[in-house]
Amino acid sequence: MNIADLELSVTAMPTRFPLSRGTATAGEWESAALAIAENHGRLVTIWASQKRNGQFVVSAVYDIENGELLWLDLPILKKEAKYPDISSLFPAATRMQRAIKDLLGIDADGASDKRPWLSHGAWPEDYFPLRNENTGKEKSSQVQVDDYQFVTVAGEGVHEIAVGPVHAGIIEPGHFRFSVVGEKTLRLEERLGYTHKGVDRAFQDFSAVEGYRLAGRMSGDSTVAYSWSYCMSLENIWKWRVPTRALWLRAVALERERVGNHLGDLGAIGNDAGFAFGLSQFMRLREDWLRLNKSVFGHRLMMDYVLPGGVVGDIDPEGLLQIRKQCDEIEIEVHTLQGIYDDHSGLQDRFLTAGTVPKELAVRLGLIGLAGRASGVAHDVRVNAAAEPYSELAVNISVREGGDVAARVDVRFDEVFESLRLIRYLVENLPSGSNRKEAAPRNSSGSSAGWIEGWRGGIFTALDVDSTGQILRCHVHDPSWQNWPVIEHAVIGDIVPDFPLINKSFNLSYSGHDR
Amino acid sequence: MMWPLIRQISKVGIATEKPPLVQDLVASGRIQDEILRIMGRALTIREVDAGSCNGCELEVNALGNVYYNLEGLGIKFVASPRHADMLLITGPVSRNMSRALAVTDEAMPAPKIVVAVGDCAINGGIFGESYASLGGVSKVLTVDMEIPGCPPESFVILEGILSAVRYRLKKRPD
Structure with a gap:
């Protein structure tokens, strides 16, 4: 299926990955969702905004077919304050739609689950932080009442x-x-x-050039992926051409973030199966990894390394050599540990068949990223929507069919080795040039998107800036x-x-x- | 199967490094002994993420690795607040976590040490104060020690924890 088959009026956007955008009517919103669901498309994200003129707009991004994205906007009437539900077609939309209700007070018409999601009763029911009439700084003295209606299971012996x-x-x-x-x-x-x-609202207090810092603190373990995704959106809006060397350095940081997290997880997963040896060995490797981050990138988690126009600092030949050398050392260690994990019958007994998500279920529920690949969903933004430098790297995607803990462990091992290969290639073939485009912030308004494969999965940013360089709306997914x-x-x-x-x-x- | 495991352990050897020097604390001997003298037992910590981005959690978690070997110093993280001497808090205090944080604090026996880890726990950090964030921990609890950083590095957190113990020593000389 192609976007053209949907018979919507859309425009291709000048992004670093294939993205088309269009405005839909409520009817088109529903029919597009149905057609995309029937043709095995995925929902990337759904969010809503209130424009300065008061207009509510609900936006959804779909992954039509392996990396071709469709961004649909549905303007809705303020007095109606509702839009057609898509959670019956895309189960993953359920909580996103509940979050939209909490932040903006607009309803998914026809949705079966309308319980609050982000609001836990700590502010009034009729307070919606993203509405124009609110600043987001309102402080409620309301005492939090926890009366969330969990679904109960009845029957003999159930507790x-x-x-x-x-x-x-x-x-x-x-x-x-x-x-x-x-x-x-x-x-x-x-x-x-x-x-x-309250991050969605907090973004509106940031200038577009500074927003990457907040984006880099959405999830500390994915700070590089988030800040790159944010910067990609802004660079698209301002039509900045980022130096190739800077993009390659970003990829070095992103792959290092992936390896660092996988090392930690491989140890922690072993530990949760009672194998403390695994935790102690992998945490040692992770610490070595973070210490080199500190000496080469200036920060153990590489926070604020990626910024609009490039990266904050270049890496000297000595630093590149150290990175190269560490890849070789870690590779040998991880090979040894993989052998120990694979041969440990007690460990494999806990891993195999635990928490199985069969491919059919994964597809139906929209499982993505690392966990998706462990359930046979062959999707990786670095492959399916490869932007520079990944378009030149030919990343080998790791896909396993088991869908259990063992498969998620295997994908992590595969990805550690693949990322080590990529890092070596990147530092050995690093193009010359600047690590940052020196330019004044533009004063052109507009909106665009960024999409980066973090270690957990794709991180999508939709950014809207005004002509004074202020953020109007930033949605990070x-x-x-x-x-x-x-x-x-x-x-x-x-x-x-x-x-x-x-x-x-x-x-x-x-x-x-x-x- | 045991052989590769033993070989790996012996190959790595002991990787633990020297703990940070904290005035008055290590001067008189081993940190473990000092903690024993002050606390009468191991120092136990209950960690609460009150709304953090998880960056601070990563650095607190790293204290358990072989380089810092926190437990080797006589300091351990415990599951129940009722077993804890120290409440270590990360993140701005989100409105949605404020009650759980208060309940955890109430469950801890007095006297207790409250430590705010990271810029967010000190003053709300980049998230500040809003409808959803109360800001720093001091808005809801009396804080004994602050450890700045975004996130503070593991070594700095360890220094801060040891300094908090020293603070306790000064506050309540035995």
Whole structure:
């Protein structure tokens, strides 16, 4: 299927990946969603805005076919304040639509689940932070009332286990409600939004050139991916040509971010299966990795390294050599550890079949990114919508069919080796030139998008700036929105003690989701 | 199967580094001994993410790796606030987490040490104050020690934790 088949009036946008944009009527909104769903398209994200003239607009981005994106805007009447539901076609839209209601007070007409999502009762029901009449700084003295209506499971011997938002370990806050019989999980319901910080509104206090700093703090583990996605949108709007060397340096940072997170996860997943050796070995490698980040990029997590026009600093030949050398060292170590993981029967016994998401379910629910690839969904923005420098790199996508913890571990091992290969190639063939385009901020208004494959999956940014260089609206989308609901399915039938292991094998972002 | 494992362990050896020097604390001997003297037992910490971007969590988590070997210093993170001496908080306090944070604080036995980790926990950081964010931890709890940074590096957090213990020593001399 092509975008042309949808018979909508759309314009191709001058982005670094194929993206067309058009305005739809309510009828077109519904028929486009139906046609895209029937032709195995994916929902990337859905959000809403209020324009300065008061007009509400709901926007959705679809992945039509392996990287060709369609951005649809649906202007809606203020007095109606509703738009046609698409969650019956794209289950992943459910929570996004509930979030739209919480932020703007406009309804998905026909949606079956209309419970609040980001709003936990800490501010009045009729307060909508993204509306023009509000500044986002209003402080409610309302005492938080926690009366969220969880779905209950009835039957003989069924009981509930409530976990969170404060968990046993050092992890982000979220609430999990298990309905169990004995040890077996019958149903899991997640409640998120605890780390909601009002970021969508906070972006409007930033100038376009400074917004990358906030974008880089959506989810600290993906700071490079977020800031690149943000900068890509802004550079598209301002038609900035970023030096090739800068793009290559961004890719070095992005692949290093991927490796750093995969190393940490491989250790933590081993640990959640009772294999402390794995944690201690992989955390040592991760620490070595972060220390080189610090000495070469100036920050252990590489925060604020990517900025509009390029990257903050160049890497000298000595730094490039160290990066190259570390890739070789880490590769040998990870090979050894992979052998130990693969041969450890106790570990494999916990990994295999735990938290299985079959491909059919993954496709239906819209599972994406690393977890999607472990369930046979062959999608990776670096491959399907490769922007420079990935268009020259020919990334080998890692796809596994198992859909279980073992498959998510295998994809991580594959991707560590592939990223090490890419980093070596990038530093050995780094083009000469500047690491940053020196230019004054433009004063042209407009909107555009960025799409970057973070270690977890695709991170999409939609940015709208005015002619004074101020952000009008910035929507940043974390792949965790798609993947969180899938965990509720992945755990069904597994025992409760497998939940931490399964959850860690996805390792989704709370902050990136809650914003 | 055990052989490659043992070989790897012996190849790596002991990677633990020297802990940071904190005045008055390490001068008189091993940190473990000092903590034992002050606390009468191991220092136990309950960590709460009150709305962080997870950057601080990554650096707090890294304290458990072999280089910092936090548990080797007699410091450990515990699951229950009832077992904790120190409340270590990251992130701006989101409205949605403020109640859970207060409940965690109430569950901790007194005397306790409250430490704010990272710029957000100190003053709201880049997220500031809004309808959704209350700002720094001091808006809701009395903070004994602040550890700045975005995020503060693991080593700096360790220094801060040790300084907080020292602060406790000064506050309540034994």
